[in-house]
Amino acid sequence: MLKIPELSNPSVCMRDPQRVQDILQSMVKAGSNTVQVISDFDMTLTRFAHNGKRCPTCHNILDDSKLISSDCRQKLKELLNTYYPIEIDSSRSVEEKLPLMVEWWTKAHEILVEQKIRKDLLAGVVRESDAMLREGYQLLFDHLHEHSIPLLIFSAGIGDILEEVIRQAGVFHPNVKVFSNYMDFDESGVLKAFKGELIHIYNKREGALLNTGHFQELRTRPNVLLLGDSLGDLTMADGVQDMENILKIGFLNDKVEDRKQSYLDSYDIVLIKDETLEVPNAILLYLT
Ligand code: C5P
Ligand code: MG
Numbered sequence: 001m002l003k004i005p006e007l008s009n010p011s012v013c014m015r016d017p018q019r020v021q022d023i024l025q026s027m028v029k030a031g032s033n034t035v036q037v038i039s040d041f042d043m044t045l046t047r048f049a050h051n052g053k054r055c056p057t058c059h060n061i062l063d064d065s066k067l068i069s070s071d072c073r074q075k076l077k078e079l080l081n082t083y084y085p086i087e088i089d090s091s092r093s094v095e096e097k098l099p100l101m102v103e104w105w106t107k108a109h110e111i112l113v114e115q116k117i118r119k120d121l122l123a124g125v126v127r128e129s130d131a132m133l134r135e136g137y138q139l140l141f142d143h144l145h146e147h148s149i150p151l152l153i154f155s156a157g158i159g160d161i162l163e164e165v166i167r168q169a170g171v172f173h174p175n176v177k178v179f180s181n182y183m184d185f186d187e188s189g190v191l192k193a194f195k196g197e198l199i200h201i202y203n204k205r206e207g208a209l210l211n212t213g214h215f216q217e218l219r220t221r222p223n224v225l226l227l228g229d230s231l232g233d234l235t236m237a238d239g240v241q242d243m244e245n246i247l248k249i250g251f252l253n254d255k256v257e258d259r260k261q262s263y264l265d266s267y268d269i270v271l272i273k274d275e276t277l278e279v280p281n282a283i284l285l286y287l288t
Helices: 017-030 058-063 070-087 094-114 119-128 137-146 159-168 204-210 212-217 231-235 256-266 278-287
Strands: 035-039 151-158 176-181 183-185 191-194 223-228 245-252 269-272
Touching: 017 223, 017 245, 017 278, 058 070, 058 119, 058 151, 058 159, 070 094, 094 191, 119 159, 137 278, 151 159, 151 204, 159 176, 204 212, 204 231, 223 231, 223 278, 231 256, 245 256, 245 278, 256 269
Parallel strands: 035 151, 035 223, 151 176, 223 245, 245 269
Antiparallel strands: 183 191
16 A cells, blocks of 8 residues: 555555555556546535534535524424434434435425425525535546546535535536436526435435436446445445446445444445545546
């Protein structure tokens, strides 16, 4: 691992460092014009915590905003307190969690739609929020743009919100494409529904397969760098055609001891309580 010193950072854990080395070498050989990056958004590109305080997800940006009534905020907090512990519970199977996650997203979206949220107020709410991209985000986005490497942000959050976060950070470059849950507004700009099929944390595979056109366009890029923070993020690349190599990097933010083994079993590189993009950036610099 001498070529990438950041892989010796204390936050880095790998089940099989040799395998990581082999994948990276194959990718370097294939060239950066064969690489694409597929990343989750919440708690992967954004920070999990800052100065000991939790940072918001796309949904939480709305939950905490003045666009919703206090009664609705209370209900959304109750949902979060009920379902987030289930999301990160390593003692329950995906089969058990999946319907509960659908329930969470569905209930939250129903509540949000009742609030008559105005599209023109979203930018202000994002600006006033505590959302933070991880340290090193500028380098990540700018470097991918400079090298014309496509970045797919694949999120079970809210597309309108996440786009605003990266737009305000000045990194919504033309090489960035987003799959997410988008809001549907009526002609006066008031939220009336969410568009299309719901994306939640356990159906990213189905989401990928609904967007075959995107992956078809990128079929000359069979080498994938995948970034996620949930085990559900592992299927984000399932739409990639003729995949040659995939390197999976997983941020393990919460319930570290309970979940470490399962993350090591499924991600090639696990970053434990690492609030930075230092390791993905070092890998990208190595590949380009
Ligand atoms: O972008 P990503 O796919 O990570 O977005 C999903 C995250 O949003 C989940 O990890 C979940 O904790 C969070 N969420 C939330 N409020 C909801 C639904 C999901 O904060 N109502
Ligand atoms: Mg996430």
